Amino acid sequence: MSQVTSFPKADIKILLLENVHPVAAEAFKAEGFQVEHLKGALPESELVARIGDAHILGIRSKTQVTPAVIEAGRRLLSVGAFCIGTNQISTMTANHRGVPVFNAPFSNTRSVAELIIAEIVMLSRRLGDRSREVHDGKWNKIAVGSHEVRGKTVGIVGYGHIGTQVGVLAEMFGMHVVFYDIVAKLPMSNNRAMSSLDDLLAVSDFVTLHVPETPQTKNMIGAAELAKMKPGACLLNASRGTVVEIEHLAASIKGGFIGGAAVDVYPDEPEANSDGFASPLRGLPNVILTPHIGGSTEEAQEAIGREVSSSLIKFINTGATTGAVNFPHIDCPVAKGAHRILNVHKNVPGVLRDINRIVSDHEANIRAQILSTDPDIGYLMMDLDNDVSLGVKKAIAELPTSIKTRILF
Numbered sequence: 001m002s003q004v005t006s007f008p009k010a011d012i013k014i015l016l017l018e019n020v021h022p023v024a025a026e027a028f029k030a031e032g033f034q035v036e037h038l039k040g041a042l043p044e045s046e047l048v049a050r051i052g053d054a055h056i057l058g059i060r061s062k063t064q065v066t067p068a069v070i071e072a073g074r075r076l077l078s079v080g081a082f083c084i085g086t087n088q089i090s091t092m093t094a095n096h097r098g099v100p101v102f103n104a105p106f107s108n109t110r111s112v113a114e115l116i117i118a119e120i121v122m123l124s125r126r127l128g129d130r131s132r133e134v135h136d137g138k139w140n141k142i143a144v145g146s147h148e149v150r151g152k153t154v155g156i157v158g159y160g161h162i163g164t165q166v167g168v169l170a171e172m173f174g175m176h177v178v179f180y181d182i183v184a185k186l187p188m189s190n191n192r193a194m195s196s197l198d199d200l201l202a203v204s205d206f207v208t209l210h211v212p213e214t215p216q217t218k219n220m221i222g223a224a225e226l227a228k229m230k231p232g233a234c235l236l237n238a239s240r241g242t243v244v245e246i247e248h249l250a251a252s253i254k255g256g257f258i259g260g261a262a263v264d265v266y267p268d269e270p271e272a273n274s275d276g277f278a279s280p281l282r283g284l285p286n287v288i289l290t291p292h293i294g295g296s297t298e299e300a301q302e303a304i305g306r307e308v309s310s311s312l313i314k315f316i317n318t319g320a321t322t323g324a325v326n327f328p329h330i331d332c333p334v335a336k337g338a339h340r341i342l343n344v345h346k347n348v349p350g351v352l353r354d355i356n357r358i359v360s361d362h363e364a365n366i367r368a369q370i371l372s373t374d375p376d377i378g379y380l381m382m383d384l385d386n387d388v389s390l391g392v393k394k395a396i397a398e399l400p401t402s403i404k405t406r407i408l409f
Ligand code: NAI
Pocket: 084, 105, 106, 108, 109, 112, 157, 158, 159, 160, 161, 162, 163, 180, 181, 182, 183, 210, 211, 212, 213, 214, 216, 217, 238, 239, 240, 264, 265, 292, 293, 294, 295, 296
C-alpha cells in the first residue's frame, strides 16, 4: 500500500493528452521535467498500459480516468484536468490512492463575462434578428425597439467570479448594476446588492444568471419569476441549463412579455458537434442561441494551460494542494534549510500519534507541521531538520496507515 517517492526533477515524467495548450508543456520543461505530449485522448486499455511510468497525467474532457487507470498509475502523483469539469475522473479513487486532482475553474471567467456584455448590446439592438434578415436578403432598416444600453439596469444573479466581472464591465458601458447572491458579497465599484431575487427581477432590464448548478438553483427561473421581470426585459443564461425552465421562457417570449433572451446552456445538450439540437427557443424573435461556448476562447485555453500546470508544479515542488478538487487543502512556504515530508494516510484514529512517536524516536526538530483531513484521508506536511529526515520518512512510509509518502530536498 505504502509508496515512497523522492527523485530528481529530471526523472519526473509528465504525460499530457488531448492537445493540452503548449504553455503547459513549456512550463513543465522549464522545471526540468520530462514531457510526453499526445494530440488525442487514449482509451482506457491504452492509458492503463502507458500510465505506469507517469508521475503526472494531464487530460481534458475526453479522457476517462477510471479506477483502473488510477490503480495502474504506480508512480502517479497527481492528475491535471486542463478544463473546468472533473466528471471524467474517478476523483474518489484518486483521493484514496493519495492522488490530488487539479482543474482550472476560473480561467475562462473573463471569456464568459465578455460574451454576456456583447449579448446585452445585441439583445438591446435586436442584432440577431437584423443579421438573420440581411443574410436572408431582407433590408429591414428600423429604429423601433432598438435601444442603447447606457442608463439601463443589469441584474446579476450569482455574484461570483463571472458575475462580478460582468458587473464591472457593464458599468463601463454606463449601465446600472444590481446583483443578488445568497452569500454576502462586497460590491465592486458602484454595483448594488439586492436583498432578494424578486427585488432584482423587478428593476432589471437585463437579468443575467451566473449561479452554479445546485438543488436551490434548479428551475430557479420559472413562470413565476419570469412574470416578475419588467415587461420587455431580457434574460441571459450562460450558467447551467437546469437553472431556467426553458418551456416557460419560450412561452413568455412568444407571448411578447419577455423581450428576448441569450442562452448558451440547455437542460439537454448534444454530446457531439454532429448531433442535432432541439429546443423550444429555436426560431423565436430576439433570441440568441449559442452552443455552450461562453468560456471557449483561445485565451481561456491558454489560461487553463498556465493555471493547471502551475498548480501541478507547485504540488510537485512543495506539496501544496490548494485548489485540488478531491483533497484536503494545504499550502505552506518551505522552511529554509529543512526537508519536507509529505504523507497521505488513511483517516483513522492514532495516525498522528504514530507519526509523532517516529519524530520523537528520531529526536527530529520539527520546523513546521500541518495536517488536514477529509472523511477518508489525512494529508500531512512536515518540515524537519535535514539530518534525520530520511529516517523519519522511511518510518512514516512503513506505517500500515500510510498511502503515499514523499520527501522534498
Ligand atoms: P462562482 O462559484 O464563482 O460564483 C457563483 C456565485 O453564485 C457565488 O457567489 C454563489 O454564492 C452564488 N450562488 C449560489 N447559489 C445561489 C443562489 N441560489 N442564488 C443566488 N446566488 C447563488 O462561479 P462562476 O465561476 O462565476 O460560474 C458561474 C456559473 O457559470 C457556473 O454555473 C458555471 O458552471 C458557469 N460557467 C459557464 C461557462 C460557459 O461556457 N457557459 C463557462 C464557465 C462557467
